[in-house]
Amino acid sequence: MNSEAMRLTLRMTKALADIQRVRILMMMGAGELCVCQVIEVLTLAPSTVSKHLSILTAAGLLDSRKAGRWMYYRLPEGSAGEWVRPVLKWLGEMLKNEPVVVQDAKKMKMVVACDPQSLCRRQRRGE
Amino acid sequence: MNSEAMRLTLRMTKALADIQRVRILMMMGAGELCVCQVIEVLTLAPSTVSKHLSILTAAGLLDSRKAGRWMYYRLPEGSAGEWVRPVLKWLGEMLKNEPVVVQDAKKMKMVVACDPQSLCRRQRRGE
DNA sequence: GCTATGATTCGCCACATAACGAATTAATAA
DNA sequence: TTATTAATTCGTTATGTGGCGAATCATAGC
DSSP states (O other): OOTTHHHHHHHHHHHHSSHHHHHHHHHHTTOOEEHHHHHHHHTOOHHHHHHHHHHHHHTTSOEEEEETTEEEEEOOOGGGGTTTHHHHHHHHHHHTTOHHHHHHHHHHHHHHHSOHHHHHHHHHTOO | OOTTHHHHHHHHHHHHSSHHHHHHHHHHTTOOEEHHHHHHHHTOOHHHHHHHHHHHHHTTSOEEEEETTEEEEEOOOGGGGTTTHHHHHHHHHHHTTOHHHHHHHHHHHHHHHSOHHHHHHHHHTOO
């Protein structure tokens, strides 16, 4: 840890200090998700969700992968997530019975069931 | 954990999302401190420091004790700090070599050396 | 090339928050 | 009681942040 430590730490804690971003992290426990899937669960504007995802990524709390037009986000694996995992574990234990989180998980199941393509099409038509 | 969990969690993460409050938490590792000592190290207005301390306390990250005119703050002990300790440990490891934190610790030694009474008197006269 | 489309960036607005000094509170000391 | 004093609360200001829609970017498909 060098003099960047504080900057990095605050980037993380600030990233965690928002309910939508916490909800996203909890959702990601189930595996990687594309942006439109996160939009569907949070029911926020695409631009808003994209911003949240970029903040989480900049904080090292998410990794991303581009596949064609789709962007997939997931929890960081391996050594990349060493500093992150304890935080996520702590969050998970704090929130495992939180209604919002449980509800999001349920909605996630529905969303993962239909493929992203048809999901985005529905979104374009306005739900 | 009930439906309050998210509120509590966000109160904690928001409390951690500020550099002055992180500095305060790191300082408290050395033991309980009165407000004027924290003021001395952070070199911020008393009202500002008081606010930070109240935010940390409301988040469960600090306990307080009143002794005469002095108010002492410390890290929560025993079962009260069960959810807090892992976070503080994580913070401590992230920041143990952070210049600001090291410098604060050094200043703390000087501050603890002189008694609070004379410290506050000096502050009143404007450093 | 052109169009369609998933995602991001930009500009804006409303609201939250950190900082200060002044006023207030609570407790000691005169 | 009155004055002093450590801390807090209040009011104000400047800055930061979350939200949206419009515009833009990047890739797939025609």
